[in-house]
Amino acid sequence: MADVDAIIEQILAASRAKGGRALSSERTYADEPILLRGSQLANYLPDPIREMRALARRPEARSWSDAHLFVEQARLMADYVDDRPYPREFKSYFPTYEAMDNQQLRGYFTWRGGVRSGNVTQTSASFAYVYLYELLNGIGVEPGEEAFRVIEGFWQAYRTFEPAMDRYVRPWLVDYVVYHELSPEFARPYLNTEHDHAVGILSRADAVARSQPRQRRRAAYVPVTDPELFDALDTLSTxxxxxxxxxxxxxxxxxAVTCAVFAQLARYYHSGRAQGLTESLFGSRHxxxxxxxxxxxxxxGTRHPDGVYELDDTCRYLCRxxxxxxxxxxxxxxxxxxxxxxxxxxxxxxxxxxxYSHPLKERGDPKYLAQIIDREVHDYLEWRKQHAPRRIEIDLSKLAGIRxxxxxxxxxxLVDEERDEAAPVVRETPSTPEQDSSLGLTPEELSLLHELLDGHASSSPGTDLLVDAINEKLFDLLGDTAVEFDAQGVPKLVEDYVEEVRSALDG
Incomplete structure (x- = not known):
């Protein structure tokens, strides 16, 4: 190309030197090429494209399918790169090289060269699909994991321009994993197995329910909560x-009620229907x-070897x-x-x-379904009522009366001797009526408090009642217990509150 440009420049320079009339004018023109390279001409067709066109006219090509011809042409053009972009849009339902005119072909190979160099730009969607077809057929890339990565990478880059491409490429990626026997992990992100796994959970629960013998009398109700079954039902239901x-x-x-209703429906379908519950809802695997x-x-190209490919526990491919x-x-x-x-x-x-405060409207449910649900609801609510935790309420206001x-x-x-021994020593207290009324303490309680302050208190019958009464009346003042019993059962003021109690008593 450099030699051609040099020749063109030499011709132009010679013409200017001669002052040729064709190049002299008083008018001013914008820069434009006067001489063009052959590849820049609209009717120019590079030799590789000519050969590709000729391939389609060979006698043996008449018996080839469109896909066979496409692959043969793609192999011929595997390394070709052009430099003439196509500015318009190319549309074809099943785009192939034969569906393109010469200018579209040159535009495609120009764009493909940029993609291979890492520059994925938006173009006609049909061009993008042709490139994917090449990759699926192993053109320009080694079939296997490498090709899978290239297909996946191009799709993820181009799907921002063409979101509808997801519909096709996702299953193609799964097929590519199976066809080339790659690790199932490559296909995992593109499988829609959540639905099938949920149906499998229902099938197992259905089988368990059907395996249980029918009983004339219902056994003692025991609620069964199966979060896995509940989630599967939620996944599969509208x-x-x-x-x-x-x-x-x-x-x-x-x-609990949902899982129980499913089990009862499974038994109902097993006994009275040709198909089981899960099979009637979702069919069977086949x-x-x-x-x-x-x-x-x-x-x-060649026939794929016979084999079995386990994609996961819900899907298996066989080739025969x-x-x-x-x-x-x-x-x-x-x-x-x-x-x-x-x-x-x-x-x-x-x-x-x-x-419930937010009821739902009934939708004309079948009678058998309503009966099954009502029975399970009744049994569950009765069980819950019987197993409800018992509430014990204690009225603290009555403790003083009990004491x-x-x-x-x-x-x-008490006999007289015990009564004399148990009589507490009452000492006069310096408290004033105002102090008694402010704390609400009786003379006996005040006497005990002063003894505790002086460190002379001892345990005697009736002391525990006085201590309880004192603690109740001082709780508003201290917010805590004022008097405690030590290991020998002798009452003592809590050390932290001694001064506060003394101040309260002294006024």
Whole structure:
């Protein structure tokens, strides 16, 4: 290219030196190329593109499929880079090289060169899909983990321009992992297995319920709360129990009744229906034909070896004679409205039984469903009533009366000798009537307090009652117990409050 530019410049310089009429004018023109390179001409077609076009006209190409021809052309153009961008938009439902005109081809290979150098820019969406088709077929990249990383990286970079690309690339990435037998961890972010795992939880709970023998009389009720089952039901249902207001206030009740209703429905379907509960809601897992890289232009070339690929415990791929099948749950992965009706009925009828402040309207639920729910709600509420914690209330205001009655009883049981020994020594106190009324202490209580202040108190019958009374009356003053008993049972003032009690008594 440098030689061509030098030749053009030499020709122009010679023309100026001769003062050629073609290059002399009194008018002023803007700069523009006078002589163009061949590659800059609109009708110029690079040799690699000519060869690619010729490939499609070969006799053997007549028997090739469009995908086969695309891959053969892609291999021929694997390393080609052009330098003529395409300024307009190219649209095609199944874009291939044959769907492009020459200018679009040159524009695509120019853009692809930038992408390969790390410059992912927005272009026609069809160009982006052609590049993905190349990567899926191993063009310009080594098939396997390296190609997976390139496909994933390009998609994540370009999806900001074309969000609709997610719909196709996510399943292609999963197919690529299976087809090239990569680690399942590569496919994990792009699998929608939450739905299938939830159905598996329901299937196991369904089987457990059906395995239990039917009894003429209901055994003693025991609530069963299964958070895993409850979460699975919430995941699969159009009615979201976890978003229910009742779940915020009564989570245990709603969970217990919901799980019990599911178990009873499973038994009901097992005894009276051709299909079990879970199967009637979501179908059963079974193999179905699977087209690898659906909606993409893909040509495998040789037949894929027979094999089995376990993607996870909900999905398995099998290849036999080049034909792929996918053994999985083929229900579309949508939430189930029939299950939503069941869970709404549970919520509505439990609210009614609890006399909840936010009731729900009934939706015309089947009688058998209403009967099952009402029975489980009744059993749960009866069980909760029987196992409710007992509340014991103590009226502290009656303690003084109890102590007084106990003192009278004790006094009546004493003989004269014991009564003389038990009589407390009452000393005159310097307290004034104002002091008595301010603290509410009786003369006996004041006497004991002064003895405690002087350090002369001793334990005698009736002292414990006086101590209790003193502590009650001084609580407002101290906010704590004033008198305690030591290890020998002798009352003593709490050291921290001695001065405060002394000041209160002295006024």
């Amino acid at each position: 009615y979201r129990l976890r978003e229910s207001r009742l779940f915020q206030d009564e989570p245990d009740a709603l969970m 193999p179905m034909p699977h087209l690898m890289f659906a909606s993409a232009v893909f040509y495998p 004679n080049g034909i792929w099948t996918c053994d999985a749950l083929h229900d579309g992965g949508a939430r189930n409205a029939k299950l939503g009706q069941v869970l709404h009925a549970v919520d509505q009828r439990l609210r009614a039984a609890l006399d 007084s009655m106990a003192a009278e009883t004790r006094e009546a049981l």
